Amino acid sequence: VDSWGVDVIVDGEADLVVKRLAQKILDGEPLPRYVQVGRDDVPAVDEIPVIRGASVNGLVEVMRGCPRGCSFCSVTLRPLRHIPLDVVEREIVVNTSSGLIGGILHSEDVLLYGSSGVIPNEGPLVRLHEVALKHLKSIAWSHVSLAAVVVAERQGRMLSKITDMVYSRAEQEYIGVEVGIETGSPRLAAKLMAGKSAPFPPEKYPEIVEEAFSIMHELRIVPAATFILNLPGETPEDVVKTRELIERLRGYRSIIVPMIFVPMGRLRGDRDAIARVRITREHVDAMKAALDHSLMWAERIMNEFYLKGVGSAALRVLLRYFLSLTRWKAG
Numbered sequence: 001v002d003s004w005g006v007d008v009i010v011d012g013e014a015d016l017v018v019k020r021l022a023q024k025i026l027d028g029e030p031l032p033r034y035v036q037v038g039r040d041d042v043p044a045v046d047e048i049p050v051i052r053g054a055s056v057n058g059l060v061e062v063m064r065g066c067p068r069g070c071s072f073c074s075v076t077l078r079p080l081r082h083i084p085l086d087v088v089e090r091e092i093v094v095n096t097s098s099g100l101i102g103g104i105l106h107s108e109d110v111l112l113y114g115s116s117g118v119i120p121n122e123g124p125l126v127r128l129h130e131v132a133l134k135h136l137k138s139i140a141w142s143h144v145s146l147a148a149v150v151v152a153e154r155q156g157r158m159l160s161k162i163t164d165m166v167y168s169r170a171e172q173e174y175i176g177v178e179v180g181i182e183t184g185s186p187r188l189a190a191k192l193m194a195g196k197s198a199p200f201p202p203e204k205y206p207e208i209v210e211e212a213f214s215i216m217h218e219l220r221i222v223p224a225a226t227f228i229l230n231l232p233g234e235t236p237e238d239v240v241k242t243r244e245l246i247e248r249l250r251g252y253r254s255i256i257v258p259m260i261f262v263p264m265g266r267l268r269g270d271r272d273a274i275a276r277v278r279i280t281r282e283h284v285d286a287m288k289a290a291l292d293h294s295l296m297w298a299e300r301i302m303n304e305f306y307l308k309g310v311g312s313a314a315l316r317v318l319l320r321y322f323l324s325l326t327r328w329k330a331g
Contacts, residue, residue: 012037058103066108068195102138110141111148120152141177146212174220181227184245185238213252230261239282
């Protein structure tokens with residue numbers, strides 16, 4: 001912080017806090033070095049300002065907060081708020097007015113838009129996509145939960161209806177999204193993220209992950225997935241279960257990458273977490289399984305969806321060389 005000359009850090013939703021800090025600057029008052037934005041300081045829906053200029057990649061916020069309560073996530077500490085459709089549409093128009101033709105619907109779990117808990121609500125979800133498709137030629141989702149994918153498809157093939165709508169009206173053959181696997185250990189799932197699998201029990205979480213990946217593969221939803229190593233209380237057996245889950249996902253179109261645990265959310269007080277990081281043989285095996293999976297699917301996804309056509313031939317060659325070099329280095 002000192003070396004970069006940072007005066008104040010705001011941790012959390014800054015919509016209201018930044019205005020107060022700006023007033024302090026104008027009034028010549030000293031600034032706090034660190035501001036933790038609590039639940040009482042987050043803005044209500046009508047206090048969240050509409051963007052005034054185009055956002056990166058056309059990203060438009062549709063929901064804030066998350067009801068799942070994972071211990072290692074800071075977003076779940078924030079109250080759940082759904083951005084009204086008229087505001088979502090205004091922000092999409094801000095982007096399209098600046099020349100953007102594609103956009104990203106942003107939430108910690110887009111499939112829970114308009115719901116009151118962890119069960120997707122078809123009506124609001126369909127209306128959200130109808131609004132987006134009025135203006136955009138392509139859309140992506142920033143994040144969805146794997147449990148919501150399963151519920152949405154089991155519940156009247158809701159996800160199939162939405163993807164059919166997108167593929168028939170937009171100029172795209174797939175939907176990109178980020179998902180969090182986090183762990184393949186039912187024990188760790190129950191301990192650290194019992195709500196991640198809701199409405200299913202955490203003991204069933206690996207099965208839910210597999211079913212969600214199968215559904216996404218069938219519906220041409222391409223996930224970039226993450227998992228976490230060095231979770232608090234992790235044992236070698238937990239990591240083995242994560243590796244085994246990654247190996248069972250090999251048949252499903254996706255990219256899977258590892259992350260090292262960082263103390264956030266309710267675990268943010270664990271200051272020694274980074275010092276405790278030790279890369280074990282089990283960790284290496286899990287990372288190798290993810291690398292092997294991702295290298296295989298990266299080329300297939302590139303050939304199937306990205307960089308098609310004569311104009312992309314040179315870039316395809318370059319990326320194939322990079323993938324081959326990565327395989328050789330990792331081997």
